[in-house]
Amino acid sequence: MGQDPPLEELPTGGLSLLSGRLLVALPQLRDPNFDRTVVLVLEHNEEGALGLVLNRPSQTEVSDPLPRWGDLSAPPPVVFVGGPVAPGAAICLARAAKAVETAGFKPLFGRLGTLDLSMEPNEVGVELEMLRVFSGYAGWGSGQLEAEIAAGAWLMVDLHPDDPLHPYPEDLWKLVLRRQKGSVSMLAAYPADPQLN
Numbered sequence: 001m002g003q004d005p006p007l008e009e010l011p012t013g014g015l016s017l018l019s020g021r022l023l024v025a026l027p028q029l030r031d032p033n034f035d036r037t038v039v040l041v042l043e044h045n046e047e048g049a050l051g052l053v054l055n056r057p058s059q060t061e062v063s064d065p066l067p068r069w070g071d072l073s074a075p076p077p078v079v080f081v082g083g084p085v086a087p088g089a090a091i092c093l094a095r096a097a098k099a100v101e102t103a104g105f106k107p108l109f110g111r112l113g114t115l116d117l118s119m120e121p122n123e124v125g126v127e128l129e130m131l132r133v134f135s136g137y138a139g140w141g142s143g144q145l146e147a148e149i150a151a152g153a154w155l156m157v158d159l160h161p162d163d164p165l166h167p168y169p170e171d172l173w174k175l176v177l178r179r180q181k182g183s184v185s186m187l188a189a190y191p192a193d194p195q196l197n
Contacts, residue, residue, distance in 0.1 A: 018044040018145070020109045022157045023051065024176055027190050029153040033084045036173045039138050039154075040093075040164055042108060049140045052091060054164055055172040056081040062133050066090075068121055074130040074165040082134030092117050093164050094131035102126050112164055132165050155184065 023039040039051040060079045063070025069092075070077060082091055094115040099107040102125030107113040115124065115131055140148070148154055157180060166172050177188035 018049065018156060020159055022054075022159050022163065022176060023145075023149075024155040024157055024173065026153060026155055026187070028151075029148075034138070038163070038172050038176050039083075040159065042114075042137075044145070046142060048142050049145045051138045052082040052093065052134050052164075053080070053138060054166065055169040057169050058135065060135075066117060066133060069117060069131060069133070072121065072128055072131050074132050075167045076169070080132060080134045080169070082136045083138030085137050085139040087136035089136060090117060091134045091137055092131055093134070095129045095165060097127040097129060100126050109159065110161065112161070130165055155180075155187075 018041040021041055023041060025034045025037045025039075029035070034053070036055075037053045038055050039053050041049055041051040043050045057076055057078045057080050061070065062073040062077050062079055065079070072094075079090075081087075092115040093108075093112060094105065096105055096107070096111050096113060099111045099113070101107055101113075104116040104119040104124035105113050105126045105128075111129075115128070117133070121128070145154075149156065155177075157176060160176075160179070163172065163176065166175075168175075174188040178185050
């Protein structure tokens with residue numbers, strides 16, 4: 001996997017573009033939609049941002065709504081809640097053997113890309129290793145995410161290749177925080193309910 005290009009500066013706010021990075025919800029973030037979440041930012045520009053919550057598995061097996069894709073689902077093979085926006089919309093992240101754009105696969109970050117679920121698996125045009133289906137997504141309007149970061153709601157960190165399809169999503173928040181340097185790593189031990197501490 002090649003190095004990611006350096007982050008560019010947004011012309012309006014001075015905050016680096018966040019596409020391909022993770023947002024880790026900090027304890028100050030009180031929105032229950034994002035409590036202890038890890039969000040992969042898929043798009044970020046002057047108009048806003050779009051991302052997927054990586055650590056909210058549902059109870060719905062992928063093979064229930066999408067029987068053609070169940071065998072390729074990363075464990076756990078369930079649909080994930082990608083965020084509160086458009087919960088009826090499905091976005092699929094997949095890891096391909098090669099980062100090649102085809103009719104059914106669009107690379108985003110290295111070999112990780114989005115997959116067209118309306119196609120048959122053998123029509124995608126690239127060998128798929130595994131995938132994860134998300135229902136809904138996280139979205140921010142112009143300047144909204146920047147304001148939330150400035151207010152201390154989110155920590156921006158680098159993406160590890162295993163994060164988007166991690167087999168233990170319930171542990172991802174702590175794992176991402178633990179691998180950070182300095183005192184930030186201690187946030188992984190922050191209790192779910194500080195009043196019980």
